[in-house]
Amino acid sequence: IMVNINVTEPLVSLIIPVYNGEQWVESCFQSILEQTWKGPLEVCVFNDGSTDQSMDKINSYGEKLTARGIQLNIHSMFPEPKGCGFAKNRCVERSKGNYLCFLDIDDVMHPDRIKAQLSAAMQLPALTLIGCQITREPKDATVRYTRWINRLNSKQLLTQVYTSHGPTVIMPTWFCHRSVFDLVGGFCEDGKGVPEDYIFFLRFLELKGELFKVERPLLTYRHHAGATTFSVLESTIWKLRLEALQKNVLSKWEKFTIWNAGKQGRKLFRDLSATNKAKVTCFCDVDVKKISKGIYIYELSKEPIKPKIPIVHFKNANKPFVICVKLDLTDGEFEKNLHSLNLVEGVDYVHFN
Known part of the structure; x- marks a missing residue:
């Protein structure tokens, strides 16, 4: 679906939910002022019950933003925090932009972020969720996760959505046309402890939305x-x-075959529906001790006859596979074994690590 808009001056709305983020305000808002995008821009902030000086610090940027032609819209409705989903929804509802650029108060945009993602968005179907590569701060934090985010190719943005890492296009990097938000109907508002971004992401894909990533870091x-x-x-x-x-x-x-006869593979089997349990032909692994057991018996099953699942070497297993092995942890050995089978990701196997 392509949307007809004025391509010369689309309005971009920065969506910033805030709860007690005073220590991050300066670096976050300075990154807004340093954007190379000089077109129409509004900053929409929703104060989700902050008890610190976040709003005072944000208000202090009003004149600087105005001098740059950037409108600052701040809203606050409730004394008690309602959660990220609630705050993001209120922010978007009060924004006016053709495009939405999501930004957490504790993150920092690189100067070309808005310009680069807007350029991509204007060349893609409207129902596309756009992300980018990131830099991580501190640099030694979540190294495997950061590599995963940055190395995912265009196909893997869709094929690796079931891993424990969550969305393949991560929330702090989201940029999209307003129609993406309207399609999904906003974020879940169930409060603290709810992954509103992952729920939104899965719903968006279910509704046939598309994914894209700018292949360079645009956010810290x-x-x-x-x-x-x-x-x-x-x-x-x-x-x-x-x-x-x-x-x-x-x-x-x-x-299908479950790749991993250990803890994660067995947990997956136990939590499957009865219909899908019956589809499991075997577990596969490389661990000699596990393979030597020959069989996994689901002792806690309520079935009169306990399920007994063979355990075989991965080379003796049949595709397709649900892979419950963590990536980037075995000095490339697992990846080498998987590659040796000449399988097609998303067709012959799916990651559930």
Whole structure:
């Protein structure tokens, strides 16, 4: 779907939910002032019950933003925080832009971010969620995660959406036409501990939205103890991605192999629906001890006859595979084994690590 807009001067709305982010305001807002995009820009802030000096510091940037022709819109409705989903929705609802650029208060945009992502957006279908590569601060934080974000190719943006890392186009880098938000209907507002970005992301893909990533770093993504991502339980993410895996992938497969006879592979088997449990032909692995057991018996099953699943070497297993092995952890050995089978990602296997 292509949207007819004035391509010479589209309005971009920066969407910034804020809760107690005073220590980040200066670097975040300075990065707004340093943007090379000189077209129409508005900064939409929603104060989600902050109790620190965040709003005073943000208001102090009013004159500087005005001097740059940037409008600052600040909104605050409730004394108690309602969560990221609520704050983002209120921000978007009060914005006027053709395009939405999401920015967390604790992150920093590189000077060309808006210009580069807007340029991409204006050449792509309207229903495209656009991300970019990132730099991480501190540099030694979540090294594997950062590599994963930056190395994903265009096909893997779709094929690796079920990993524990969450969205392949990560929330702090989102840039999109307003129609993307309208299509999904906004973010989940269930409050703290809800991965509103992942829920939005999965819904967007279910509605046939497209993904794109600018292949250079346009954002510095901070890792710190106060980040909202730490309020989301691993079990919550597990349930969401398992539901999506079963609905979008396993429902279309007649049989499949679980790659990993260890803890993660067995957990996946136990949590599958009865229909999908029956589709598992075997576990596969490289660990001699696991393979030597020959079989996995699901002792806690409520079935009168306990499921017994063979354990074989990966070379003796049949595709397709659900892979429960973490990437980038074995000095390339797992990746080498997977590559040796000449499989097609997204067709012959899917990652659920």
